[in-house]
Amino acid sequence: NAGVMQNPRHLVRRRGQEARLRCSPMKGHSHVYWYRQLPEEGLKFMVYLQKENIIDESGMPKERFSAEFPKEGPSILRIQQVVRGDSAAYFCASSPDRGYEKLFFGSGTQLSVL
Amino acid sequence: GQSLEQPSEVTAVEGAIVQINCTYQTSGFYGLSWYQQHDGGAPTFLSYNALDGLEETGRFSSFLSRSDSYGYLLLQELQMKDSASYFCAASGSARQLTFGSGTQLTVLP
Numbered sequence: 669n670a671g672v673m674q675n676p677r678h679l680v681r682r683r684g685q686e687a688r689l690r691c692s693p694m695k696g697h698s699h700v701y702w703y704r705q706l707p708e709e710g711l712k713f714m715v716y717l718q719k720e721n722i723i724d725e726s727g728m729p730k731e732r733f734s735a736e737f738p739k740e741g742p743s744i745l746r747i748q749q750v751v752r753g754d755s756a757a758y759f760c761a762s763s764p765d766r767g768y769e770k771l772f773f774g775s776g777t778q779l780s781v782l
Numbered sequence: 783g784q785s786l787e788q789p790s791e792v793t794a795v796e797g798a799i800v801q802i803n804c805t806y807q808t809s810g811f812y813g814l815s816w817y818q819q820h821d822g823g824a825p826t827f828l829s830y831n832a833l834d835g836l837e838e839t840g841r842f843s844s845f846l847s848r849s850d851s852y853g854y855l856l857l858q859e860l861q862m863k864d865s866a867s868y869f870c871a872a873s874g875s876a877r878q879l880t881f882g883s884g885t886q887l888t889v890l891p
Contacts, residue, residue, distance in 0.1 A: 672824075701878060710869055710881040711825065724878055757822060769815050769832075769873045773824040 670695065673742075674760050674774035682782050687747040687754070689777045693762030700743045701771060702728075702735060705757045714758075717743060747779075755781045784808035784872050786882035793888045794860055802855045802868050802885045810875030814846050814853045819867045819884070828855070828868075857887070865889045 673692040681687050693700050698719055703711040713727040717737035728735065732750075737743040747754055757778050761771035786806045794800040804814065813832035817825040829837055831846035831853060843856040857864055867886050871879040 703881075705822075708884075710883040711871075713878050713880065716878050724876060726876075727878075759825070761825075769813050769830045769879070770827050771825075771879060773817075773826070775824045776822070 672760060672762050672772050672774035674758075674777050676777060677775065678778045678780070680780045680782065681750045683751055684749050687750050687779055689745040689747075689758050689760075689779070690742045691745070691760030691762075691774060692742040693760075694772050697762035697764050697772070699763045699765070700737050701761045701763070702743075702745050703759045703761065705759060705776075711759060714745070750779075750781045752781050755779055784811075784874055784876075784880040786870055786872055786880065788868075788870055788882040788885045790883065791886045791888070793890065795890045796860055796862060798860050799856065799858050800860060800887065802857075802870075802887070804853045804855075804870035804882055806851050806853075806870070806872050806882075808851075808872050808874055808880070811848070811851075812873045812875070814844070815871045815873065815879065816842075816844055816855045817869045817871060817881075819869065821866075825869065860889050862889050862891065 700717045702714040715728045715735045716724040732748045734746045757776045759776045761773045788804045815830045816828040819825040829844040841858045846853040867884040869884045871881045
Protein backbone atom coordinates (compact mmCIF):
# COMPACT_ATOMS: atom_id res chain seq x y z
CA ASN A 669 0.00 0.00 0.00
CA ALA A 670 1.89 3.01 -1.29
CA GLY A 671 2.22 6.04 0.94
CA VAL A 672 1.93 9.66 -0.08
CA MET A 673 3.96 10.15 -3.25
CA GLN A 674 5.51 13.46 -4.12
CA ASN A 675 7.52 14.35 -7.17
CA PRO A 676 9.95 15.57 -8.04
CA ARG A 677 12.12 15.15 -4.94
CA HIS A 678 14.32 18.02 -6.02
CA LEU A 679 13.41 20.85 -8.35
CA VAL A 680 15.72 23.61 -9.51
CA ARG A 681 14.28 26.69 -11.15
CA ARG A 682 15.65 30.06 -12.19
CA ARG A 683 13.96 33.22 -11.03
CA GLY A 684 10.86 33.92 -13.09
CA GLN A 685 10.20 30.31 -14.06
CA GLU A 686 7.25 28.20 -12.99
CA ALA A 687 7.41 25.33 -10.50
CA ARG A 688 4.91 22.48 -10.46
CA LEU A 689 4.89 20.13 -7.50
CA ARG A 690 2.83 16.95 -7.58
CA CYS A 691 1.29 14.91 -4.80
CA SER A 692 -0.61 11.64 -4.94
CA PRO A 693 -2.34 10.93 -1.62
CA MET A 694 -2.53 7.55 0.03
CA LYS A 695 -5.11 5.21 -1.45
CA GLY A 696 -8.51 5.94 0.01
CA HIS A 697 -7.56 9.41 1.24
CA SER A 698 -9.59 12.29 -0.13
CA HIS A 699 -8.04 15.16 1.85
CA VAL A 700 -4.76 16.77 0.82
CA TYR A 701 -2.74 19.41 2.65
CA TRP A 702 0.32 21.35 1.50
CA TYR A 703 2.91 22.65 3.95
CA ARG A 704 6.10 24.63 3.47
CA GLN A 705 9.20 24.23 5.59
CA LEU A 706 12.22 26.48 5.75
CA PRO A 707 15.50 25.16 7.26
CA GLU A 708 15.40 24.85 11.05
CA GLU A 709 11.74 25.86 11.10
CA GLY A 710 8.37 24.18 11.51
CA LEU A 711 5.85 23.31 8.87
CA LYS A 712 3.70 26.22 7.74
CA PHE A 713 0.22 25.42 6.48
CA MET A 714 -0.51 26.57 2.96
CA VAL A 715 -3.69 24.98 1.62
CA TYR A 716 -6.20 22.21 2.28
CA LEU A 717 -8.06 20.55 -0.58
CA GLN A 718 -10.58 17.84 -1.17
CA LYS A 719 -11.32 16.41 -4.58
CA GLU A 720 -12.13 19.32 -6.93
CA ASN A 721 -12.49 21.75 -4.01
CA ILE A 722 -10.22 24.15 -2.16
CA ILE A 723 -11.39 24.07 1.45
CA ASP A 724 -8.90 26.43 3.09
CA GLU A 725 -6.18 28.45 1.35
CA SER A 726 -5.57 30.87 4.18
CA GLY A 727 -1.87 30.02 4.37
CA MET A 728 -1.11 30.45 0.71
CA PRO A 729 0.24 33.73 -0.71
CA LYS A 730 -2.41 35.51 -2.74
CA GLU A 731 -0.18 35.98 -5.76
CA ARG A 732 1.80 33.48 -7.84
CA PHE A 733 0.67 30.43 -5.82
CA SER A 734 -2.20 28.13 -6.74
CA ALA A 735 -3.27 24.60 -5.92
CA GLU A 736 -5.67 22.07 -7.33
CA PHE A 737 -6.82 18.54 -6.64
CA PRO A 738 -8.70 17.34 -9.72
CA LYS A 739 -11.17 14.48 -9.85
CA GLU A 740 -8.53 12.37 -11.56
CA GLY A 741 -4.80 12.63 -10.98
CA PRO A 742 -2.53 14.12 -8.36
CA SER A 743 -2.81 17.36 -6.46
CA ILE A 744 -0.67 20.12 -7.97
CA LEU A 745 0.93 23.05 -6.21
CA ARG A 746 1.92 25.64 -8.77
CA ILE A 747 4.25 28.55 -8.19
CA GLN A 748 4.52 31.07 -10.98
CA GLN A 749 7.43 33.46 -11.52
CA VAL A 750 9.45 31.95 -8.70
CA VAL A 751 11.71 34.12 -6.56
CA ARG A 752 14.62 33.14 -4.31
CA GLY A 753 12.40 33.38 -1.24
CA ASP A 754 10.31 30.48 -2.58
CA SER A 755 13.23 28.12 -1.98
CA ALA A 756 12.02 25.66 0.65
CA ALA A 757 10.85 22.11 1.21
CA TYR A 758 7.22 21.62 0.24
CA PHE A 759 5.44 18.76 1.93
CA CYS A 760 2.16 17.22 0.98
CA ALA A 761 0.06 15.25 3.45
CA SER A 762 -3.16 13.31 3.17
CA SER A 763 -5.81 12.05 5.54
CA PRO A 764 -8.97 9.98 5.35
CA ASP A 765 -12.37 11.51 6.01
CA ARG A 766 -12.21 13.97 8.91
CA GLY A 767 -9.10 12.32 10.36
CA TYR A 768 -7.00 15.38 9.99
CA GLU A 769 -5.31 15.16 13.38
CA LYS A 770 -3.27 12.29 11.94
CA LEU A 771 -1.66 13.24 8.66
CA PHE A 772 0.44 11.04 6.42
CA PHE A 773 3.25 13.02 4.83
CA GLY A 774 5.16 12.56 1.63
CA SER A 775 8.94 12.91 1.44
CA GLY A 776 8.66 16.45 0.16
CA THR A 777 9.93 18.42 -2.80
CA GLN A 778 13.00 20.55 -2.22
CA LEU A 779 12.64 23.62 -4.41
CA SER A 780 15.78 25.61 -5.11
CA VAL A 781 15.50 28.91 -6.95
CA LEU A 782 18.71 30.17 -8.54
CA GLY B 783 -5.34 31.63 15.04
CA GLN B 784 -3.04 29.27 16.84
CA SER B 785 0.55 29.45 18.10
CA LEU B 786 2.66 26.80 19.77
CA GLU B 787 5.92 27.04 21.70
CA GLN B 788 8.42 24.29 22.29
CA PRO B 789 12.14 24.27 23.16
CA SER B 790 14.45 24.49 20.17
CA GLU B 791 16.95 21.90 21.38
CA VAL B 792 17.18 19.05 23.88
CA THR B 793 20.14 16.77 24.51
CA ALA B 794 20.13 13.48 26.42
CA VAL B 795 22.14 10.29 26.64
CA GLU B 796 21.25 6.87 25.38
CA GLY B 797 18.94 5.00 27.75
CA ALA B 798 17.72 8.15 29.46
CA ILE B 799 14.22 9.67 29.57
CA VAL B 800 13.50 13.02 27.97
CA GLN B 801 10.42 15.24 28.03
CA ILE B 802 9.63 17.77 25.30
CA ASN B 803 7.12 20.40 26.37
CA CYS B 804 4.65 22.27 24.23
CA THR B 805 2.42 25.17 25.18
CA TYR B 806 -0.25 26.48 22.88
CA GLN B 807 -2.54 29.42 22.40
CA THR B 808 -5.47 28.68 20.24
CA SER B 809 -9.10 29.22 19.50
CA GLY B 810 -11.35 26.27 18.86
CA PHE B 811 -8.76 23.75 20.09
CA TYR B 812 -9.53 20.10 19.40
CA GLY B 813 -6.35 18.24 20.25
CA LEU B 814 -2.55 18.02 20.21
CA SER B 815 -0.49 15.80 17.92
CA TRP B 816 3.21 14.95 17.86
CA TYR B 817 5.33 14.27 14.80
CA GLN B 818 8.91 13.09 14.31
CA GLN B 819 11.12 14.22 11.45
CA HIS B 820 14.55 12.85 10.60
CA ASP B 821 16.95 15.08 8.67
CA GLY B 822 14.29 16.96 6.74
CA GLY B 823 12.50 13.80 5.66
CA ALA B 824 8.82 13.00 5.81
CA PRO B 825 7.30 13.90 9.19
CA THR B 826 5.73 10.84 10.78
CA PHE B 827 2.83 10.77 13.20
CA LEU B 828 3.62 9.71 16.78
CA SER B 829 0.57 10.40 18.91
CA TYR B 830 -2.60 12.42 19.40
CA ASN B 831 -4.32 13.64 22.57
CA ALA B 832 -7.86 14.97 22.48
CA LEU B 833 -8.57 14.45 26.17
CA ASP B 834 -6.59 15.32 29.27
CA GLY B 835 -4.18 12.67 30.43
CA LEU B 836 -1.46 10.38 29.26
CA GLU B 837 -1.43 8.28 26.08
CA GLU B 838 1.22 5.58 25.92
CA THR B 839 2.56 3.99 22.75
CA GLY B 840 5.57 1.82 23.42
CA ARG B 841 8.56 3.92 24.46
CA PHE B 842 6.70 7.15 23.63
CA SER B 843 3.99 8.76 25.73
CA SER B 844 2.13 12.01 25.25
CA PHE B 845 0.29 14.11 27.80
CA LEU B 846 -2.27 16.88 27.52
CA SER B 847 -3.72 19.35 30.00
CA ARG B 848 -6.39 21.43 28.30
CA SER B 849 -6.84 23.68 31.33
CA ASP B 850 -3.14 24.60 31.21
CA SER B 851 -2.91 24.69 27.40
CA TYR B 852 0.08 22.42 27.78
CA GLY B 853 1.29 19.07 26.59
CA TYR B 854 4.45 17.05 26.45
CA LEU B 855 6.04 14.14 24.66
CA LEU B 856 7.93 11.67 26.84
CA LEU B 857 10.55 9.44 25.29
CA GLN B 858 11.88 6.59 27.39
CA GLU B 859 14.88 4.29 26.95
CA LEU B 860 16.36 6.68 24.43
CA GLN B 861 18.13 5.20 21.43
CA MET B 862 20.50 6.84 18.98
CA LYS B 863 17.86 6.54 16.26
CA ASP B 864 15.58 8.84 18.31
CA SER B 865 17.80 11.77 17.33
CA ALA B 866 15.42 13.84 15.23
CA SER B 867 13.18 16.88 15.28
CA TYR B 868 9.92 16.61 17.17
CA PHE B 869 6.96 18.84 16.42
CA CYS B 870 3.81 19.42 18.38
CA ALA B 871 0.79 20.37 16.30
CA ALA B 872 -2.61 21.69 17.31
CA SER B 873 -5.84 20.87 15.53
CA GLY B 874 -8.81 23.16 15.74
CA SER B 875 -11.95 24.36 14.10
CA ALA B 876 -10.01 25.48 11.04
CA ARG B 877 -9.54 21.80 10.12
CA GLN B 878 -5.83 22.09 9.58
CA LEU B 879 -2.84 21.40 11.79
CA THR B 880 -0.72 24.26 13.10
CA PHE B 881 2.82 23.14 13.90
CA GLY B 882 5.30 24.37 16.45
CA SER B 883 8.83 25.27 15.35
CA GLY B 884 10.18 21.91 16.44
CA THR B 885 12.59 20.56 19.04
CA GLN B 886 15.86 19.08 17.85
CA LEU B 887 16.64 16.08 20.05
CA THR B 888 20.23 14.89 20.13
CA VAL B 889 20.90 11.53 21.77
CA LEU B 890 24.50 11.05 22.87
CA PRO B 891 26.16 7.66 23.36
